[in-house]
Amino acid sequence: xxxxxxxxxxxxxxxxxxxxxxxxxxxxxxxxxxxxxxxxxxxxxxxxxxxxxxxxxxxxxxxxxxxxxxxxxxxxxxxxxxxxxxxxxxxxxxxxxxxxxxxxxxxxxxxxxxxxxxxxxxxxxxxxxxx
Ligand SMILES: [Zn+2]
Numbered sequence: 001x002x003x004x005x006x007x008x009x010x011x012x013x014x015x016x017x018x019x020x021x022x023x024x025x026x027x028x029x030x031x032x033x034x035x036x037x038x039x040x041x042x043x044x045x046x047x048x049x050x051x052x053x054x055x056x057x058x059x060x061x062x063x064x065x066x067x068x069x070x071x072x073x074x075x076x077x078x079x080x081x082x083x084x085x086x087x088x089x090x091x092x093x094x095x096x097x098x099x100x101x102x103x104x105x106x107x108x109x110x111x112x113x114x115x116x117x118x119x120x121x122x123x124x125x126x127x128x129x130x131x
Contacts, residue, residue: 006053018060025057051081058090067094083115085126
């Protein structure tokens with residue numbers, strides 16, 4: 001069911017109907033959070049889906065010129081999937097614009113830590129892709 005709602009949200013985004021997309025994505029996001037709490041075996045899949053929905057919520061708020069809500073949803077998305085360089089880019093840009101230099105440094109340090117099994121850190125990938 002959540003996949004169908006997610007598909008409808010994508011259509012609303014494409015049509016520029018961001019408020020409708022946000023309504024659907026918030027319902028889906030809540031249900032996936034509940035699923036994550038109730039059934040820990042779904043963690044990897046649910047976290048990735050959550051990330052996708054939360055990033056789309058951030059983008060919808062961004063399109064509606066609500067930078068504060070966009071910032072919060074990018075941070076939520078990044079918490080669920082820390083390896084997304086796109087969310088990291090948005091968060092770092094917004095932190096910089098807000099003058100949160102210590103937060104920028106903290107995030108960059110976290111991004112520079114190597115995850116087990118990863119060949120490159122997120123910071124390395126980020127610098128290659130975004131500089
Ligand atoms: Zn992301």
